Amino acid sequence: SQDLTQPPSVSVSPGQTATITCSGDALPKQYAYWYQQKPGQAPVLVIYNDSKRPSGIPERFSGSSSGTTVTLTISGVQAEDEADYYCQSADTSESYVFGAGTRVTVL
C-alpha cells in the first residue's frame, strides 16, 4: 500500500507564496496529482502528472517533483485560493490513494 503525507495546514499572506508538500515512497515511480477543494464544493484538479496544469487553472499554480516528495506551489496567493488541497497517486493495478489534505489559510 502507498501512503502520502501532507502537512495539515499552511498559512500565507496575500501575494506571498504557499508551498505544500506531499511525500510518499512510491512517488519516484508514480505521478502525483493535486486537487483543490473549497468548502461545500467538489474537488477540482489543479495539477496533473506532477507539474502540468489543466486548462483554466491559473498560472500561479505550479507543481514539481524531487525524489519521494512532490510540491504544489501557489505564487502570489489570492484570497480565493483559501481551500483544502489534496495530493493523489495511483499504481498500475488501479489502486488510488489521497493524502490527508492541507488547509491553506490566507491571512
Added chain:
Amino acid sequence: EVQLVQSGAEVKKPGESLRISCKTSGYRFTDYWIAWVRQMPGKGLEWMGIIYPGDSDTRYNPSFQGQVTISVDKSINTAYLQWSSLKASDTAIYYCARRKLEAYRYFDLWGRGTLVTVSS
C-alpha cells in the same frame, strides 16, 4: 455539456439498504473509468473503488471491499454505489469522478457529491 450528475441527499436508518447514482452525459461512457470517493464529515478524501463501464471491471480499496458494491448501467450511462446494510459510520458525502481510459490516473471531472446521513 460534460457532466456527472449525482442523486440527491439521503437520510437512512442503520441496517437499511441504499443505492446512489452518478449519471454521466456529454461524453462516451466507455471512454472513462468511474470512481467513488468518500468524505466523512470534516475529513479528507478516501478512494473507495473504481469501475470500467465497458466490461464492469471493478477494483476496490481493501478498506471498502465487501462493504459496498459498485456497478454501472451502460444503457443509461450511469454508475451506482450501493450498501446492503448501512451503519452510522457510513454518514458522509460520496463523490463520483471520472478517469480517462488508457491515460494517467487522475480524476478530471467530479460530481457535486451525494450526502448520505445514517441515523436512528
